[in-house]
Amino acid sequence: GESVGLHLPTLSVQEGDNSIINCAYSNSASDYFIWYKQESGKGPQFIIDIRSNMDKRQGQRVTVLLNKTVKHLSLQIAATQPGDSAVYFCAEGIGTASKLTFGTGTRLQVTL
Amino acid sequence: SAVISQKPSRDICQRGTSLTIQCQVDSQVTMMFWYRQQPGQSLTLIATANQGSEATYESGFVIDKFPISRPNLTFSTLTVSNMSPEDSSIYLCSAWDRASYGYTFGSGTRLTVV
Numbered sequence: 200g201e202s203v204g205l206h207l208p209t210l211s212v213q214e215g216d217n218s219i220i221n222c223a224y225s226n227s228a229s230d231y232f233i234w235y236k237q238e239s240g241k242g243p244q245f246i247i248d249i250r251s252n253m254d255k256r257q258g259q260r261v262t263v264l265l266n267k268t269v270k271h272l273s274l275q276i277a278a279t280q281p282g283d284s285a286v287y288f289c290a291e292g293i294g295t296a297s298k299l300t301f302g303t304g305t306r307l308q309v310t311l
Numbered sequence: 312s313a314v315i316s317q318k319p320s321r322d323i324c325q326r327g328t329s330l331t332i333q334c335q336v337d338s339q340v341t342m343m344f345w346y347r348q349q350p351g352q353s354l355t356l357i358a359t360a361n362q363g364s365e366a367t368y369e370s371g372f373v374i375d376k377f378p379i380s381r382p383n384l385t386f387s388t389l390t391v392s393n394m395s396p397e398d399s400s401i402y403l404c405s406a407w408d409r410a411s412y413g414y415t416f417g418s419g420t421r422l423t424v425v
Contacts, residue, residue, distance in 0.1 A: 207351060240418070240419075241419070242315075242317075242405075242416030243354070243403075244416075245413055245414070245415075288354065296342045296407040296409075298359050298369075299356070300356070301346075301353045301355075302353060303353050304353045
């Protein structure tokens, strides 16, 4: 497959454990934040999003936390599975349908 | 949500030549975006393409090098012109899908310039 995330920071977790991936965003004016998952050879896949009027949002096995004071975003994955192994990116935007700025990314490696 | 078909999926090109990448969306979208993802790195926005207007380029990217077309609400192309090995990268298109109120991405074009 294609090589994505070769030089990115790596988080290794055991199958069944919870994962926490962090992201520092850059623009205090950003009001829309998205987490993407990217597997080798594929485009980014939407996981969950959050708007700046919230500080927490939950999905299926995933939770996003937003701390606007320190411009920090985190993605929590519960009961991590081998299929969760991928590169994860946060992205920030202003308003709706605007351009996105992507964070540096984290490679999640799930060990058995 | 909208589905984007991007082609080619990969190509190996000679330096000095040009490659045009196509993205076809299965529904009408107003905003489309082109990104570059260099090996092991994150996505960097090249330009925003709206139908009926010139593309808006980000700092460090120019129209002569990366001309973009947006002839209708379902299609866009990005050309990588006069290629050099430094242009070797993955190029991705994206669209804002009003129906799903989110962004969708093509699967990317892996370009190698030799």
